[in-house]
Amino acid sequence: MSGKMIIGWGLGLFCTALVVLGAYVRLAPSDPELWHSMPEQVENRDMEGGAMRVVAAGPNGLSRFDMIARDTPRVKVLVGSVGEGMVTYVARSGFWGFPDYVTARQAGDTLELFSRLRFGRSDFGVNAKRLDNWISQI
Incomplete structure (x- = not known):
């Protein structure tokens, strides 16, 4: 795997994690x-x-x-x-x-x-x- 591909995958995973975190913060129920x-x-x-x-x-x-x-x-x-x-x-x-x-x-x-x-x-x-x-x- 090339360095650019590794950076691309890493950036993609990071962005996905941010989206998931943002969704959790906004959508987590309040008891x-x-x-x-x-x-x-x-x-x-x-x-x-x-x-x-x-x-x-x-x-x-x-x-x-x-x-x-x-x-x-x-x-x-x-x-x-x-x-x-x-x-x-x-x-x-x-x-x-x-x-x-x-x-x-x-x-x-x-x-x-x-x-x-x-x-x-x-x-x-x-x-x-x-x-x-x-x-x-x-």
């Missing part, structure tokens, strides 16, 4: 039972793969947050509702479509937010930036 949850203690902090925020948002904070989240491109409700007091959204990155899960819960006059990635270890601060942006719009 609502797994992602529609909150830690026992929510506090203002950034983590390697996500962020938590606690916001004094008043009794209708979740309703306002829900409108902002739904108005954001590539964000869809996974499960829950404002009426239930807790909603989990799937927010996808632009190019690859990597999913992040954002759970928002109304606790009295406080809004508790928990945003985390699904794939990988680090989100490079994306979840914290998204939460802070949405909070600034409330």
Whole structure:
């Protein structure tokens, strides 16, 4: 086999792997039972793969947050509702479509937010930036 042929096969396999990875990231099902949850203690902090925020948002904070989240491109409700007091959204990155899960819960006059990635270890601060942006719009 010639060197050009080996390079061609290698490039073809690499491209195929990228397509398969991209399809998996976009098409893997999201289990609502797994992602529609909150830690026992929510506090203002950034983590390697996500962020938590606690916001004094008043009794209708979740309703306002829900409108902002739904108005954001590539964000869809996974499960829950404002009426239930807790909603989990799937927010996808632009190019690859990597999913992040954002759970928002109304606790009295406080809004508790928990945003985390699904794939990988680090989100490079994306979840914290998204939460802070949405909070600034409330």
